[in-house]
Amino acid sequence: MPSYRAPVRDTLFVLNDVIGYGNHDNLPGFADASPDIIEAILTEGAKLAENVMQPLNRVGDQQGCTRHADGSVTTPKGFDDAYRQYCEGGWMGLAVPAEFGGQGLPYTVHSAVGEYLVSANMALMMYPGLTQGAIAAILAHGTDAQKRKWLPKMVEGAWTGTMNLTEPHCGTDLGLLTSKAVPNGDGSYKISGQKIFISAGEHDLSENIIHLVLARIEGAPAGVKGISLFIVPKVAVDDDGALGESNAVSCGAIEEKMGIHGNATCVMNYDEATGYLLGEENGGLKAMFTMMNEARLGVGLQGHAMGEAAYQGAVDYARERLQGRSLSGPKAPEKKADPIIVHPDIRRNLMSMRAFNEGGRALILLTALKSDIAHLSEDAAERQAAEDHLALMTPVIKGVLTDKGFEHAVMAQQVFGGHGYVEEHGMSQFVRDARIAMIYEGANGIQALDLVGRKLPANGGRAAQAFFRDVAEFCEAHRADEQMAPYTKALKKGLNDLQAASLWLMQNAVQKPDNAGAASYDYMHLFGLVALGLMWGRMIKAAQDRLAGDADGDASFLEAKIVTGRYFMERIMPETVAHLARISTGADTMMALPAEAF
Structure with a gap:
């Protein structure tokens, strides 16, 4: 069965040497998370992930969740105790303001620990993950009274949270939703409707579940402009915080899913349940997007974390599995065969996974740092730049890293051969679990x-142009450095392809929108390659500088980093050429066949 080792050293390298985390101790919370404190937090988070969460991963997959006749749901054996340990350790409120019971630490630290916990047990971590998204929405849009009433118990973990968007007839197009809200006359509303695909919608881990539900107030405008967001508790809460009677909220079914069996994905029924408006009337989409944007970054982290967990399992197997001899001669002559890690095709899989994982970790942590800056900096220009980065990178992180997380889970399964296809070795669970991250949120x-349609042209293309400048300036700054040449030349070529693709969209997408739609998927992955390439350039430079100075016992780690970065630039970055070629063909052939011809 797979084991898991949290990549603490790599995280610390990115934080301390690559993204300049220590340069922001002027921001609230950063002074309380000095490098030694961060290392201690990451080490404790690693222990929780490795020793508590990971051993339950297969248990959750095999047992799943059980819905009972009364609508209650039981989670897999051991989940309740693991969740209790998570809450008692203060992990739920790591980045929540202290006034509501949190620790007030940077979101960057929360993201770093989050990777370990999700790699260890994605299904289990979805329960607190949804809660943290709900906390963020209430923090951003709730009244002072709502924050005092709902947040402390959620931060404590005694109450969990969900987000309720999707309906049977309504997925991405939220303007079609029919759930309704009728004013009660006392400031509350009666919420009625059915929601599907609600992660953590019902379970036995907490005494109350705080649902955030999109619904339409009677008489509201049609479409997305008439949507409001409501706090709908499973159990009523008195003004003094005491639990009252059950609300008219029930779990109608648990979805039968391909993966994440340990998480209760529910059909939720609201039958005139009491709810409370969160944010402005008809402003629900804006309020929900606070939760959605955080969720999308979290799902990108999920894709990355699944790829990391699968990679580690594949490495362990490749070191042990004996099959054939190395093409360049036996590497273990004392044995009947060599371990498969000597074979180039196995190395292709392992190196591709590793290169994406390490680049993805750096991009996630940089974006988390930008989130902290956007929320905490007093410098308006710095905030704006950070907000631009967040807006631009959120779809890239969600789309590219979840696509690659699934692809890498399949690669890891391939390393196992036939053993990867049977449940005994655990690789198939990573494939099944990782698949959902490409779909939800x-x-x-x-x-x-x-x-392509919103983030690229926003504010006259300000965010994209700033990113292009960052890449160009990095390449120019190290153009004369012979050690950096293999990396900067490949990165500059990728940037040229990305800029050419952007120009093509400017010239061809406005008059013919299908061109934008046809190009968008390749453009997202092309953008992702260049973003990861920039992170690799920065990591290589940091590793070279450390090796030239005081490697502090990390020489082998830093040398491996440089080799992995070179692999990314030589074997992966050239894919930008293919993406550009596909983008430039336009939409004509893609859209040529009439629907009845399929």
């Missing part, structure tokens, strides 16, 4: 359209 085709 906005399918990846939607992320691509968001990038």
